Amino acid sequence: MKITLTSLILLFSLLLTNPSFAKGLDACFLASDSCEAFQSFRKKTNPGGVHLESGTFYKILEKNKRKTAYRVRVEGIKRSARWVSESCGESLSVCTLSDKGSESNRELAGVKPVAKKHKTKKRRKQPEYLLALTWQPSFCETHSRKKECRTQTRNRYDATHWSLHGLWPQPRSNTYCGVSYMDKGIDRNKKWHLLAPVKLSQKTATELAFVMPAVASNLHRHEWIKHGTCYGSDAEDYYSDAISLTNQINNSIVGKLFNRGVGKRVSLKQVRQHFDKAFGKGAGSKVDMRCDKKGRVSELWINLKGEVEADTKIAFLLKKSIRAGSSCQIGVVDRANR
Numbered sequence: 001m002k003i004t005l006t007s008l009i010l011l012f013s014l015l016l017t018n019p020s021f022a023k024g025l026d027a028c029f030l031a032s033d034s035c036e037a038f039q040s041f042r043k044k045t046n047p048g049g050v051h052l053e054s055g056t057f058y059k060i061l062e063k064n065k066r067k068t069a070y071r072v073r074v075e076g077i078k079r080s081a082r083w084v085s086e087s088c089g090e091s092l093s094v095c096t097l098s099d100k101g102s103e104s105n106r107e108l109a110g111v112k113p114v115a116k117k118h119k120t121k122k123r124r125k126q127p128e129y130l131l132a133l134t135w136q137p138s139f140c141e142t143h144s145r146k147k148e149c150r151t152q153t154r155n156r157y158d159a160t161h162w163s164l165h166g167l168w169p170q171p172r173s174n175t176y177c178g179v180s181y182m183d184k185g186i187d188r189n190k191k192w193h194l195l196a197p198v199k200l201s202q203k204t205a206t207e208l209a210f211v212m213p214a215v216a217s218n219l220h221r222h223e224w225i226k227h228g229t230c231y232g233s234d235a236e237d238y239y240s241d242a243i244s245l246t247n248q249i250n251n252s253i254v255g256k257l258f259n260r261g262v263g264k265r266v267s268l269k270q271v272r273q274h275f276d277k278a279f280g281k282g283a284g285s286k287v288d289m290r291c292d293k294k295g296r297v298s299e300l301w302i303n304l305k306g307e308v309e310a311d312t313k314i315a316f317l318l319k320k321s322i323r324a325g326s327s328c329q330i331g332v333v334d335r336a337n338r
Contacts, residue, residue: 027060029072032089037082039234041069048232049178050077052084060091078127078232078307127232128321130172131245131302132165135258136213137334138296139163147216152336157210159336160259161250164212165299166223167242169230177230187225192218195225198235208239211246241308248314249300252278258297258333266297267330279315286321291328298331 031052039045041064052058058072061081070091074082136158140149152159176184186194198220200208209215220239228238249255254274257266272284288301303324304317 028092029058029060029070029084029088030090030092031056031058031084035084035088037072037074037084039079039082041083041085045234046178047079047229047234047238048077049229050074050082050232052088058084063091079234079237126306126320127308128170129304129308129317130168130170131242131304132168133162133246133249133300133302134165134214135297135299135334136163137262137336138292138298140337141294141296141334142292146214148213151216152213154336156213156336158213160262161211161255162246162258162300163214164208164242164246165214165219166227167231167238167245168227169232174230175226179225179229183225187222190222192222195221197221198224198239200236200239204236204240204243207243211243211250240310241312244310244312245304245308245314245317249302254278261333263333263335265330265332268326268328271300275318279318283315283318285323286318288324288326289328289331290326291331295330296332296334297328 031054034051034054036044036046037050037052039047052072052074058074061071061073063070064083067086069083069085071081071083074080136148136152140146140152143149148158176187179187183195186192195218208220212220214220224235224238228235231238252274254271257270257274268289271289272287275284275287276282286303288303289297290299290301292298301324302318303321304314305321306312306317308317
């Protein structure tokens with residue numbers, strides 16, 4: 001949708017002749033096409049594959065120095081500030097019209113009216129996730145040739161603590177957002193070393209390698225391509241949040257149950273009771289304990305619901321999440337071989 005010269009002239013004449021008409025107006029961007037909305041305009045990163053909707057107004061937050069793009073507010077996504085090319089639409093010095101007759105004034109100006117909002121807003125559905133944690137000694141029993149398994153010792157952190165496998169936006173079909181067919185093919189064929197490096201700060205990269213030893217086998221590249229791209233943020237936020245959630249489990253009495261129980265059996269009932277004590281009544285019912293064919297505890301799959309930020313408590317996310325089933329009722333907490 002394009003704003004014609006005649007429409008703009010008429011709009012400005014209304015502003016000049018009717019000062020009250022300009023009250024409550026904000027700068028906005030009117031999308032004329034379904035363009036990509038980038039988190040970084042220079043790098044062309046678009047987590048979640050977000051696009052503007054043609055004919056829709058977006059509040060302008062700023063313009064870049066080269067004046068080639070606008071940073072606008074895109075409602076309904078986790079990190080709502082996005083960059084769009086100026087060629088995607090028109091920038092207007094007016095956006096929100098609050099005075100009486102604003103709809104008719106929009107029509108005179110040739111601007112597509114925005115649908116009126118009801119007084120009672122419909123609550124936006126909260127995102128759901130599955131946090132998958134791996135008991136690394138069990139994993140290495142059947143993947144001894146993996147780099148992270150060849151170097152594992154009984155003194156290393158992952159020998160007695162849960163390792164991050166992934167943080168998966170739900171439903172499970174919510175994968176590969178905005179990912180090219182080539183990268184999908186590379187990922188599905190497990191040629192993860194051919195995927196582009198994940199852009200992380202040195203601090204986050206170091207912390208990730210600590211809680212996700214499979215970084216040595218490029219698991220983090222796979223997890224970002226398949227799941228992280230649907231997180232609605234960049235890799236830095238995605239992995240920072242996942243690390244925080246993993247650490248909360250390991251630093252709780254749930255973590256102690258396992259690192260003090262190496263070589264012993266643990267039941268699903270025990271695990272759920274410890275989750276209840278650590279994170280609130282009912283938290284344990286959101287946890288699926290998984291075991292391998294030899295009866296060794298292999299993973300915890302934890303259902304979460306709600307917006308995840310750097311300081312979000314996992315107890316809050318467990319409280320609202322759905323209940324989980326579990327096929328494993330009791331399993332051995334495996335010991336690292338070396």
